[in-house]
Amino acid sequence: QLGVDYYRNTCPNVESIVRRAVEVKFQQTDVTVPATLRLFFHDCFVRGCDASVMLASTNHTSEKDSPIDLSLAGDGFDTVIKAKAAVDSVPGCQNKVSCADILAMATRDVIALAGGPSYAVELGRLDGRVSTKGSVRNHIPLPDFKLEKLNQMFASHGLTLTDLVALSGAHTVGFSHCNQFSKRIYNFKGNKSIDHTLNPAYAKELQQKCPKNAEPEAAVQMDPVTPKIFDNQYYKNLQQGKGLLSSDQALFTHKRTRELVNLFASNNTVFETSFVSAITKLGRIGIKTGHQGEIRRDCSMVN
Numbered sequence: 001q002l003g004v005d006y007y008r009n010t011c012p013n014v015e016s017i018v019r020r021a022v023e024v025k026f027q028q029t030d031v032t033v034p035a036t037l038r039l040f041f042h043d044c045f046v047r048g049c050d051a052s053v054m055l056a057s058t059n060h061t062s063e064k065d066s067p068i069d070l071s072l073a074g075d076g077f078d079t080v081i082k083a084k085a086a087v088d089s090v091p092g093c094q095n096k097v098s099c100a101d102i103l104a105m106a107t108r109d110v111i112a113l114a115g116g117p118s119y120a121v122e123l124g125r126l127d128g129r130v131s132t133k134g135s136v137r138n139h140i141p142l143p144d145f146k147l148e149k150l151n152q153m154f155a156s157h158g159l160t161l162t163d164l165v166a167l168s169g170a171h172t173v174g175f176s177h178c179n180q181f182s183k184r185i186y187n188f189k190g191n192k193s194i195d196h197t198l199n200p201a202y203a204k205e206l207q208q209k210c211p212k213n214a215e216p217e218a219a220v221q222m223d224p225v226t227p228k229i230f231d232n233q234y235y236k237n238l239q240q241g242k243g244l245l246s247s248d249q250a251l252f253t254h255k256r257t258r259e260l261v262n263l264f265a266s267n268n269t270v271f272e273t274s275f276v277s278a279i280t281k282l283g284r285i286g287i288k289t290g291h292q293g294e295i296r297r298d299c300s301m302v303n
């Protein structure tokens with residue numbers, strides 16, 4: 001049911017309206033890029049791409065207030081809210097475009113703004129009416145997951161090992177808080193050692209940036225070389241033992257995925273093509289149509 005021309009008759013200029021709003025937001029802060037990209041991932045993996053991640057808590061706690069999603073940067077939500085306001089300010093477009101579709105378009109736009117590939121976004125998702133804190137824990141992968149478990153979680157959404165490796169390339173931009181990888185540098189396997197898959201010089205650098213008593217807000221760029229550019233540097237980092245999260249470095253440790261890492265590291269065009277294919281599949285997860293959803297007036301509340 002998804003299609004690139006979905007709003008052809010209802011709001012023909014929706015793509016340029018969203019793009020303009022995203023550009024303005026990006027000029028204010030470049031954190032807009034990783035924040036929006038991660039928001040899209042966390043939305044699609046929990047109840048499908050239906051903007052459930054944007055619903056505010058009511059008498060029960062919603063996804064965004066779950067422990068994992070509390071680390072989603074506010075600028076991602078703000079990007080969608082601003083783009084939605086821009087769309088709704090155009091006569092005829094008011095309440096015609098779903099928050100889920102605006103998030104999908106904004107994600108495409110931030111990737112291009114950071115120097116990554118551009119692609120046609122499929123549209124036609126409705127917004128969901130349900131969001132629960134409990135659903136996040138079992139659906140969002142954790143940074144200490146083994147490859148087998150990561151693969152299982154992605155496979156449950158029809159995503160292949162190639163898709164997993166390509167989508168992990170999103171970690172070419174953005175930050176991680178120290179607590180997400182502190183075990184690797186201070187207490188690996190519970191015996192006060194350092195994860196041996198970490199490059200020793202990089203491990204030292206991380207210990208400096210994340211001292212044992214680091215404040216909870218302390219964060220490190222996930223790609224130490226080109227932290228703001230959407231490129232294949234992430235894979236080159238993995239080849240050098242500079243994957244920040246255990247789940248990143250695992251892609252190079254295992255033979256099955258190492259070949260893909262090497263391929264993406266050596267050929268940015270292949271990486272971009274694989275990423276576009278994978279994020280397009282990501283955007284198809286759990287699509288709601290008809291009575292299953294609605295076009296939310298306010299992205300943070302059901303109608």
Ligand code: HEM
Pocket residue numbers: 033034035037038041071072073141142143144145150167168170171173174175176177178180245247
């Ligand atoms: C493969 C399994 C994955 C795991 C275990 C994982 C885990 C994480 C963790 C722990 C962080 C740091 C969060 C923080 O401390 O605030 C993070 C950040 C991020 N993740 Fe992932 N992630 C995965 C896949 C993905 C995918 C598929 C995407 C998007 C397509 C993505 C996009 C991002 C982005 C852009 C950031 C940076 C966020 C920011 O700077 O605000 N991740 N991820």
Ligand SMILES: [Ca+2]
Pocket residue numbers: 042043044045046047048049050051052053
């Ligand atoms: Ca969702």
Ligand SMILES: [Ca+2]
Pocket residue numbers: 172173223225226227228229230231232233234
């Ligand atoms: Ca990069």
